[in-house]
Amino acid sequence: MKYPSHPPRAFTLIELLTVIAIIGILAGLVIGSIGAARKKAHQVRCISNLRQIGIAILAYTDEHKGILPGPTYVGISASYKNNSTAIYQLAAQLGPYMSYPDATTLQSGVTVTVPQLHCPSRPLNLTAEDPDEPATFIAQCNMKPLSNEGRPFGNAPVGSTPERKPIPFTELEAHGGASQVWSLMEVDQQVTWSSVSDTWKPKLPLSPAHGGRRTTLYFDARVALLNKLPPKI
Structure with a gap:
């Protein structure tokens, strides 16, 4: 006995809209989780990068009779060349301790780029028109009076500012020791210290890259995420 066949029932408009809404919600959840995972990965890499820089600073200091790297600019560039400014760039000073070539051999x-000195959350797009990337980190420049204006890495000569030599590692003891003195800190436009030059400040992020916290390296090679700018020490 044959039964009359019925064509398959089509979705109603309400059912279609419901399915589309569910797909949209699921897509939003997936995209959000991917974005959060990417940000977390950037944060983990940034911390790991700074630890490597901290170890390189200690290696440099050990080989230079206890004197810290420097003199250097406050804004830390991740790239260097064989030119007159290389002697004042932390990347060039630490490069040989991280398996990068000596600037004088280039x-x-x-151009050599040290990726450990550039936060992975920020694109590094160097072009012929703009070959210098904005600084990701600044060098310690906010200590209480030292013979070199509170800058343990010393200071590169800029304009009327004279060159100042870096300090001995042991001088950090007067400020609480290496574990209490930060050496490099992630920088953004909310850092209002006068040392953050107006010439490169507009290229910085408007706010801290890692959820309102700045990745900060200390002279004992430990890394912390700070919610606030560190005080003078």
């Missing part, structure tokens, strides 16, 4: 026009 051929003309060759």
Whole structure:
């Protein structure tokens, strides 16, 4: 006995809209979780990068009779070349301790980038028109009176500011020791210290990159995420 066949029932408009809404919600959840995971990965890499920089600072200091790297600029560039400014760039000073070439051995026009000195949450887009990336980190420049204006890495000569030599590692003891003195800190436009130059400040992020916290390296090579700017010590 044959039964009359019925065509499959089509979705109603309400059912279609419900399915579309559910798909949209699920897509939003997936995209949100991917974004959160990416931000967390950037934070973990940034912390790991700074630890490597901290170890390189200690290695440099040990090989230079207890004197810290420097003199250096306050704004830390991740790249260096064989030119007159290389001697004042922390990347060039630490490069050989991280398996990067000595600046003096580079051929003309060759640029070396030390990725550990650039936060992975920020794109590094160097072009012929703008070959210098904005600083990701600043060097310690806010200590209470030292013979070199509160800058343990010393100071590169800029304009009327004279060159100042870096301090001995042991001088950090007068400020609580290496574990209490930060050496590099992630920088953004909310850092209002006068040392953050107006020439490169507009290129910085408007706010801290890692959920309102700044990745900060200390002279004992430990890394912390700070909610507030560190005070003078």
